[in-house]
Amino acid sequence: MEPAVATKRRVSLKFFMLNARFQVRDVGCSGMKAGKIEMESGGSCQYQYIKLDHYYFCLQQSPIIFAWLLFCKREDLLTIQPWLKKNLAPWTLSYFRYHWKMFMRNVWHISIFVRCRLGLRDNVQTVRLPVYGQFGMAVHKGYKIFNLRSGLATKIFDSDVNQSSIVREIEQLKKVSQIDFAPSLTRWDLAERWYQEEYIRSNIPLAHRSPDSVTFLKAFYQEVVPCMNSLMVFQPPEAKDLMVCLKELMGIPEIKRLSTEELTGSEFKKIKSFLDSMVECLRVEGNILVNLVFTHGDFCPANMLNTRQGIKFIDWESAGYRSALFDFYSYFFYRIVSSKHSVENVVSEVNEGLPNFISGVAMKMPEIAYSLSHFEKVYRWMYYVEEVCKGLERERTDKNLNILEDILKYIEAFNRYEEILVDKEQSVKCVE
Numbered sequence: 361m362e363p364a365v366a367t368k369r370r371v372s373l374k375f376f377m378l379n380a381r382f383q384v385r386d387v388g389c390s391g392m393k394a395g396k397i398e399m400e401s402g403g404s405c406q407y408q409y410i411k412l413d414h415y416y417f418c419l420q421q422s423p424i425i426f427a428w429l430l431f432c433k434r435e436d437l438l439t440i441q442p443w444l445k446k447n448l449a450p451w452t453l454s455y456f457r458y459h460w461k462m463f464m465r466n467v468w469h470i471s472i473f474v475r476c477r478l479g480l481r482d483n484v485q486t487v488r489l490p491v492y493g494q495f496g497m498a499v500h501k502g503y504k505i506f507n508l509r510s511g512l513a514t515k516i517f518d519s520d521v522n523q524s525s526i527v528r529e530i531e532q533l534k535k536v537s538q539i540d541f542a543p544s545l546t547r548w549d550l551a552e553r554w555y556q557e558e559y560i561r562s563n564i565p566l567a568h569r570s571p572d573s574v575t576f577l578k579a580f581y582q583e584v585v586p587c588m589n590s591l592m593v594f595q596p597p598e599a600k601d602l603m604v605c606l607k608e609l610m611g612i613p614e615i616k617r618l619s620t621e622e623l624t625g626s627e628f629k630k631i632k633s634f635l636d637s638m639v640e641c642l643r644v645e646g647n648i649l650v651n652l653v654f655t656h657g658d659f660c661p662a663n664m665l666n667t668r669q670g671i672k673f674i675d676w677e678s679a680g681y682r683s684a685l686f687d688f689y690s691y692f693f694y695r696i697v698s699s700k701h702s703v704e705n706v707v708s709e710v711n712e713g714l715p716n717f718i719s720g721v722a723m724k725m726p727e728i729a730y731s732l733s734h735f736e737k738v739y740r741w742m743y744y745v746e747e748v749c750k751g752l753e754r755e756r757t758d759k760n761l762n763i764l765e766d767i768l769k770y771i772e773a774f775n776r777y778e779e780i781l782v783d784k785e786q787s788v789k790c791v792e
Contacts, residue, residue, distance in 0.1 A: 562665035659687035660694035
């Protein structure tokens with residue numbers, strides 16, 4: 361063997377042994393320093409994440425990468441939580457104040473991150489998760505971790521989530537992956553309770569959040585209506601008796617709880633009173649056939665991303681069969697509840713946008729379009745009931761959001777919407 365080759369092999373062996381020794385020191389048990397990787401009894405790595413503001417950051421990345429995320433990849437952070445973004449006029453005093461505040465906050469977060477890596481700070485919320493990523497956030501039933509390098513987003517379920525719920529969500533996402541404007545599901549691990557899907561990076565299209573109705577409706581016609589129409593034909597529609605639909609909705613455990621002594625708060629009483637009134641209104645309409653279609657379940661601008669391939673929708677966990685106008689009304693009522701647009705303006709927008717939407721449906725599903733045109737009121741009330749029921753189902757498992765408050769906001773918007781429609785009908789009758 362030549363001396364140079366032997367020397368190279370000895371150096372490589374030394375490096376391998378040092379690296380192995382370093383990894384052994386890093387793989388600790390309980391009581392280890394903050395920056396180390398923990399091994400569970402099953403042998404899987406547990407990466408440690410610290411919570412700073414609304415995000416979780418992995419301590420296994422270097423402080424340089426962390427600083428790069430804060431200063432150079434802020435758009436990626438705002439993509440997953442767009443409600444934190446402020447659209448300020450450039451080169452104004454408010455613009456400079458905002459960015460100076462963000463700069464100082466980032467410097468402070470870097471100092472916290474470094475101290476946590478050195479084990480010098482203990483009063484920061486931390487979690488240990490089986491998947492590596494640069495940053496993440498708490499979501500419904502777990503966490504979502506984002507890896508910019510691999511282009512993947514991983515949802516990790518909490519330990520109290522049933523295995524059957526995880527399987528059901530994964531099976532649903534397998535189907536959804538076939539939709540052009542949905543992220544692709546890549547792989548999953550039921551033992552470690554996670555799945556990975558394509559990470560879509562973009563900004564929320566400002567047109568879909570615009571307070572200007574003309575701009576908003578133009579974006580709706582061009583980008584949203586084609587997606588809604590495609591989604592409606594993705595799975596075969598179902599026709600059901602209205603009374604059967606109501607019986608199924610009122611039979612879910614979360615609705616039955618409203619009639620027990622377990623829920624005595626004023627919030628639950630308001631919810632029960634609203635549901636009872638809507639169910640009674642629907643029963644008066646008689647036992648008509650309503651059409652159920654495959655829906656996104658949370659079809660709103662917050663889940664829309666503008667990419668080079670066109671509009672993409674994320675967060676399909678609530679996808680399923682619902683009334684044919686569920687996604688349509690979800691998109692418009694989001695402006696009232698989350699974007700704080702006036703109900704009066706949204707009524708006008710719906711009156712203009714709904715005929716356009718139904719005409720698009722008529723091209724592929726004329727029977728459903730006929731039903732939507734003749735029973736528009738029934739489908740709107742069905743959406744109200746379904747939205748509240750969806751919120752009550754989520755209220756029992758969501759630890760991050762005040763779902764009851766959101767439900768009451770929706771009910772307030774629904775009641776105001778109906779009041780405006782009644783006033784308009786009375787005005788028309790007076791004119792006649």
